[in-house]
Amino acid sequence: MKKKLISSLLCATMVAAALAGCGTGAVDSDDVKTSDGADTTVKESTTGSASEENTAENTSTEEGKVLNIYCWNEEFKTRITDHYPGYEEVDGTTGKIGDVTVKWTITPSDDNAYQNNLDAALLKQADAPADEKIDIFLVEADYALKYVNTDYTLAVIDDIGLTEDELANQYQYTKDIVTDSDGVLKGVSWQGCPGAMFYNRAAAKEVLGTDDPAEIQKYVSDWDTFNKTAATMKEAGYSMISSVNDTYRVYSNNVTSQWVVDGKINIDENLMKWVTDSKKLVDAGEAATYELWGDDWKKGFYPEGNVFGYFGPAWFINFSMAADTEGSIGYDGGWGAVEGPQGFFWGGTWICGATGTDNVTLVNDIMRQMTTNENILTEIVVDDDDFVNSKPAMENMAADTSYSSQILGGQNPLAMYCAGADKIDLSNLSAYDQGCNEEFQNAMKNYFEGNTDLDGALELFYKAVVEKYPELTY
């Protein structure tokens, strides 16, 4: 009897465990399809109203109650919390604007996780209930076109309703990045990230005899003089740049053709120039091949690293160069900024409206307030040290003599950034940029280090790109 009791108890546990698994599965799939079963009472009302909205959307302006925002870090959330009028924070991942709940879905970019998650959600967008549809998602420049060139993003002017006049003050390059192949603008940004070259003032004084930005610019005004200066620096025991990957962005922002032409991989002349220039620098010991953000690469943030310069935008010098660590060059205000050989940008976040959103008016207002309202933008500059996407606001700050950067030894670099931002031309972006840029640098590292010749490195590059984008040929 006892045995029987135990065995039947065991059986019950086992059956329960086994069925628990498929039980939830069954409810889940029901939930999506018909929304009946266990949670009818909860779901009924929302799905009911959602389907009404779907049909009503064309005729009335009834808006959804949930705004879904997909992004990869806290930055945009902080900006909205601090500067968007009427936003109340509820908890870490939710907020409220009026009676609309704002839901943040934050997935880190590591290992492509953000894009994988966003892709999966976008592909299901058409069938998702209204409250689960993505309303806003953020993109970075490297892969913006992947989304912009599809119907998953809304046109900023035609669909969302911002006007061309409102956007007139934004820097042209920030629009180039999110303009699709038919010339339609599909996103907006509140930031500009034009870059400059930062040089070590002490090294400049020691080797070149001056640390005046205007004089230093003459030593790096184009790539030939830049490379000549590199040789001088080497003699004095400094490397010109920490890694050849530092200059990659500068070359790649100034290409005259796209990575992919008619389905064939195409390597631009300026990138080949990066390869030849960099090979010379590495062979002469004037620069190394470190990967960005590695410890070896960061050595030059400190005087004993003996690095002459880095390339970067405002956020780089303000937040990434160990300026708050005692003993670093930035801590003692030891950097200077010059335009460098060519204009470039690094970073930036763009806001895109997702097709199928049920909150067009709110999306419109967020875009308008956050990227065109000059008061808010000026607030962002002052509070957050960001470089904002508004020519007049930035030019005012640049002319302001009271503004100066401590890290740069009292220099006001904004005028330089502004000039740089105007010069950037990004009409040659393609949807393949992220993968191609990454693999190009990886492959060329082997050439620079002498593990293969140029042809071998190119072969490796082609192979790696075709693995990432099987539809391409070379």
Place this chain on the structure above:
Amino acid sequence: MKKKGNVVRYNKWGYIFLIPFVMVYVVFQLIPMVTTVYNSFFENYMSGLSQVGPNFVGIENYRKLFSSGDIWVYGKNTLIMWLMCFIPQIFLSLLLGAWFSDVRLRLRGSRFFKTVMYLPNLIMASAFAMLFFALFSEGGPINSLLMQIGIIDTPYKFLSNTWSTRGLVAFMNLLMWFGNTTILLMAGMMGLDTELFEAAEVDGATSTQVFWRITLPLLRPILVYVVITSLIGGLQLFDVPQILTNGTGDPMRDSMTLIMFLNKHLYSKNYGMAGALSVILLLVTGILSLIVFKVTGNDKRKG
């Protein structure tokens, strides 16, 4: 009559209790395996946000894999790194195993040492790889140490040279797995009949003779098992070189293993190519497992 009925009834419970395992196995192992084989015959990947395929292409994926020659190169890399790790490992483990199981030596604290040797295996491979990446970087402690002693005067780029990279991968795997192998071999050695050793002692055999003439031949089934399971594990070498080389398999993909190559196809969600590669690995592993099964099975029949 009645008793027989009872046996049948109890057997039934056996099957019923197997249901949870079988269900989990079918859902998480068998179905994915079958769909992998099925997918390997299709062209099926994502280009940005648009899906290409699935189009049936027959054995095109397999043809591509073999005709480009990549699979041989990465297979060779994998085997080289496995050999570089396994040969020293088996010597070390045999030696340690023989010492610890030798009744005449009576080493003390064998339990303690067993634990210590096994410890590296508990560290996550990725953390271990990160550690080595930092240790052997150009400005890392190993380079400054070597420079201070005066062996080299410029930093040696460990991760930019084929053999030092492969060597590091092999060395890390050796550190992580020699404890495991030692414990397996030790268990095998302690299971051997002590009478044989005593008889050898009486006959005046030296310990070298005992090792080569008695221990090794008797240990053969365990040795074969260790070799094959290590080979199967070696074929799936992934985490250490992936983290150490940041997924590039640098220099010139000389440290890229088969599974790292498989991982490369996941960027475009290329189920066809990745599937084909997985099927090939499945076949190779299957054959190797069969060998283990045969060898250990034979042993049982004899014993």
